[in-house]
Every structure is written in structure tokens, then in C-alpha cells.
Amino acid sequence: MRDTYREQLRETMADLARMVDLVHTALADATTALLTSDLSLAEQVISNDRMIDDLAEELEKRTFSMLARQAPVAGELRTVFSAIRMLGELTRMGDLAAHVAKIARLRFPACAVPDTLQDNFRQMADVAGSMVADAGAMLRNLDVDTAGKLAAEDKVMDELRRDQFKSLVDGSWSHTVEAAVDSALLGRYYERIADHAVEIAERMVYVVTGDDPV
Amino acid sequence: MRDTYREQLRETMADLARMVDLVHTALADATTALLTSDLSLAEQVISNDRMIDDLAEELEKRTFSMLARQAPVAGELRTVFSAIRMLGELTRMGDLAAHVAKIARLRFPACAVPDTLQDNFRQMADVAGSMVADAGAMLRNLDVDTAGKLAAEDKVMDELRRDQFKSLVDGSWSHTVEAAVDSALLGRYYERIADHAVEIAERMVYVVTGDDPV
Numbered sequence: 349m350r351d352t353y354r355e356q357l358r359e360t361m362a363d364l365a366r367m368v369d370l371v372h373t374a375l376a377d378a379t380t381a382l383l384t385s386d387l388s389l390a391e392q393v394i395s396n397d398r399m400i401d402d403l404a405e406e407l408e409k410r411t412f413s414m415l416a417r418q419a420p421v422a423g424e425l426r427t428v429f430s431a432i433r434m435l436g437e438l439t440r441m442g443d444l445a446a447h448v449a450k451i452a453r454l455r456f457p458a459c460a461v462p463d464t465l466q467d468n469f470r471q472m473a474d475v476a477g478s479m480v481a482d483a484g485a486m487l488r489n490l491d492v493d494t495a496g497k498l499a500a501e502d503k504v505m506d507e508l509r510r511d512q513f514k515s516l517v518d519g520s521w522s523h524t525v526e527a528a529v530d531s532a533l534l535g536r537y538y539e540r541i542a543d544h545a546v547e548i549a550e551r552m553v554y555v556v557t558g559d560d561p562v
Numbered sequence: 563m564r565d566t567y568r569e570q571l572r573e574t575m576a577d578l579a580r581m582v583d584l585v586h587t588a589l590a591d592a593t594t595a596l597l598t599s600d601l602s603l604a605e606q607v608i609s610n611d612r613m614i615d616d617l618a619e620e621l622e623k624r625t626f627s628m629l630a631r632q633a634p635v636a637g638e639l640r641t642v643f644s645a646i647r648m649l650g651e652l653t654r655m656g657d658l659a660a661h662v663a664k665i666a667r668l669r670f671p672a673c674a675v676p677d678t679l680q681d682n683f684r685q686m687a688d689v690a691g692s693m694v695a696d697a698g699a700m701l702r703n704l705d706v707d708t709a710g711k712l713a714a715e716d717k718v719m720d721e722l723r724r725d726q727f728k729s730l731v732d733g734s735w736s737h738t739v740e741a742a743v744d745s746a747l748l749g750r751y752y753e754r755i756a757d758h759a760v761e762i763a764e765r766m767v768y769v770v771t772g773d774d775p776v
Contacts, residue, residue, distance in 0.1 A: 412639070412643055415629065415633075415634075415639055415643065416633075416636065416639055418633075419629075419630075419632075419633035420629075422630065425626065425629055425630055429626055429629065429646065432643065432646050432647065433646065433647075433650060436647060436650055513743075516739060516740070517738075517739060517743060521739045524731075525730060525731060525735045525742045526730070526731040528739045528742055528743055529727075529731060529742055529743065529746040532743040532746055532747055533746055533747070533750060536747060536750065
């Protein structure tokens with residue numbers, strides 16, 4: 349019975365890693381849709397978000413019934429407890445990727461991101477994508493060393509966001525107010541995806557070592 | 563033993579309601595700081611966010627040990643499970659109120675919100691504040707009827723956000739790009755606080771009735 353329980357826990361972690369993969373794809377596709385004004389790809393990201401939500405719903409039910417059927421012991425309980433919280437993070441990351449796609453769709457056939465910020469956004473998307481992949485690897489391998497890498501990447505993300513902000517408000521902005529508002533919100537979405545990846549990394553440290561993440 | 567458990571659950575719900583009160587105060591103070599350029603009040607909101615985080619940390623530990631020491635039965639498990647998720651929502655709501663205060667601090671002694679948007683923000687803050695209070699009442703009274711009111715208030719919030727957006731991008735914006743960016747982000751923070759209040763309401767329906775919130 350204990351072995352079956354551990355098996356279920358392993359499966360739950362693997363399913364969380366699958367959710368991370370879906371988020372990673374959604375983020376990459378949303379970025380392509382945004383920077384290349386690809387309407388059909390944007391639509392695809394928006395409709396695929398349902399898959400992430402469905403998986404979250406299924407996993408929420410499973411973690412609930414794991415708690416109901418058998419009281420887990422310390423390390424197991426840490427895992428289930430953290431899974432419940434990580435589910436929330438991942439659902440939100442999917443929503444944020446969909447938000448990026450929605451701005452791409454809203455401005456089609458124009459591109460929401462002005463030329464002067466394309467590089468900045470590409471870098472933000474690359475860093476965020478790498479952080480999501482790192483969080484997924486931590487879930488898959490129960491590895492904690494990558495947490496340090498994620499924290500360092502998050503600093504790069506903060507710098508990119510600061511650069512972006514500077515170009516929006518230093519008086520040199522030559523595009524529309526609409527483009528400024530879009531860029532500020534888009535920047536926020538990428539930054540939040542990165543924040544959630546860091547939170548997942550911190551939860552994984554807690555799952556593996558028992559060290560308090562809060 | 564069962565009675566003690568139920569007592570602990572009641573306490574946990576009451577503490578979640580206390581977190582809601584702290585968020586409600588933070589939101590009201592952050593709004594006053596924002597609209598009246600009150601630097602010391604902004605600082606106070608920012609430093610008080612630690613109280614919300616500390617309470618969340620304490621409640622996280624308590625819900626964990628409630629799961630560890632005694633396997634809860636159906637309705638109790640729903641409550642603990644939902645408390646774990648609501649803790650995350652409330653921590654985030656506190657962060658968002660602090661974000662509002664940080665923009666107020668950043669622009670001091672100027673006001674981040676232009677005259678033309680002051681009314682819009684005051685209304686957004688009123689609706690968000692009412693929604694937070696309603697979510698708190700649901701936690702305190704285990705009442706589910708208020709969920710409908712919250713959903714209706716959320717629609718008002720969406721309309722206010724749409725009005726705000728329109729004034730930012732319809733070409734009539736006569737303020738700086740910086741003010742537009744600030745307003746867009748501030749609007750987003752209020753909207754997200756409202757979203758979290760709705761999520762808490764949905765969780766409470768689940769706690770009380772067992773109806774699936776996802």
C-alpha cells in the first residue's frame with residue numbers, strides 16, 4: 349500500500365512536469381505569435397490553455413483523494429502539500445502565456461511590440477523559457493541545485509524589465525501610448541511567469557530537503 | 563479529539579478572515595496613499611505587508627501539521643485543502659496592495675494617477691475593497707450566497723478597467739507615457755485583487771457545499 353502511494357506521488361510529480369512542458373510550449377508559441385503577428389498561433393495558445401486547466405483540475409482531484417484515502421507521512425505530505433500549491437502556480441503561468449497571446453491577437457495584423465523593443469522581449473522570453481524548463485527539470489529529477497541557477501536567471505529578468513521600463517518612460521518613446529501600455533503589461537506577464545518558476549523551484553527545495561520555502 | 567480538530571479548523575478560517583482584514587486595510591491605505599500622494603502611508607503599507615506574509619507562514623505550518631497529525635474526513639479535508647490554496651491567494655493580494663503603494667512612493671511628491679483617472683481609480687478601489695470585504699464575510703460566516711454578489715461586482719470591475727483602457731489608448735491621452743504605463747499597471751493590480759477575491763469566494767462555495775470550484 350505504501351509502495352502504491354509512493355508510486356502515485358511519483359506520477360503526480362511527473363504530471364506536474366507535464367504541466368510545465370505545456371506551459372513551456374504555450375510561452376514559446378505565444379512569444380512567436382507576438383513577435384511575428386501570427387494570429388492562428390495566438391488562437392492556438394489561447395484554446396490550448398484549456399488543456400493546462402484540465403490537467404490542473406485532474407491533479408487537484410488526485411491530490412485531494414491521496415490525502416483522503418491515506419494519511420501521508422512527513423516527506424510524502426510535503427510532496428502532496430507542495431503539489432497543491434504548485435498546481436496553482438502552473439495554472440496561473442498558463443493563463444499568463446494566454447494573456448500574451450491575447451494581446452498578439454488584439455493587435456493583429458499589427459505587431460504589439462515596436463521594433464525597438466523586439467530584442468528586449470525576445471531576451472525576456474528566452475530567460476523566462478529557460479526558467480520554466482529549469483523548474484520542470486527540478487520536478488522531474490527532484491534536483492535542488494538548479495534553484496540557484498533560477499535565482500540568477502530571475503535577476504537577469506529583472507534587469508531586462510528595468511531596461512524596458514527605461515525605454516518606455518525616459519522621454520525617447522516615439523510610438524503610441526497604446527504600444528507603451530501593451531509593452532508594460534506584456535513585460536509584467538513575462539516577469540510574473542519567471543516569478544512563478546522561482547516559486548516552484550523554492551517549493552521543490554522544500555519537497556526534497558524539508559527546508560522551509562516561506 | 564475530533565472536536566479539537568474542528569476547533570482548529572474554525573480557528574484557521576478565522577485566521578484566514580484576519581488575513582482578509584489585513585488585505586482590506588492594506589488596499590484602502592494603498593489607495594489613499596496613491597490618490598493623495600501620502601508617502602508615509604505608502605511606506606506603512608509596504609512594511610505592513612510583512613504581517614500578511616508572517617500570518618500566511620504561520621497558517622501554512624498549521625494546515626500542514628493538521629494534515630500530518632490527523633487524517634481529516636471529507637468536509638474537514640475540503641476545508642484544509644481550500645485553506646492551503648486561499649493562503650496563496652491572500653498572500654498575493656497583500657503583495658498587490660504593496661505594489662500599488664510602491665508606485666505611489668516612486669512618484670512622490672507627484673501623484674501617479676492623473677486627474678482625469680482619479681474617479682476611475684477611486685471606483686475601482688471601492689469595488690475591489692467591497693469584494694475583499696465580501697470574501698472575508700464568506701470566510702467568517704461560511705456563507706455562500708455572497709458569491710453571486712462578488713461575481714456581479716467583478717463585472718463592474720471589468721467595465722471600469724475597460725473604461726480606463728479606452729481613455730489610455732483612444733488618442734485623447736494628454737499626460738505622459740509614464741503616467742499611462744503607471745495607470746495600466748495600477749489598473750491591473752486592482753483587477754487582480756478582485757480576481758483573487760472571486761477565487762476565494764469560489765473556494766468557499768466548495769468548502770461549504772462540496773461543489774467543485776475548478
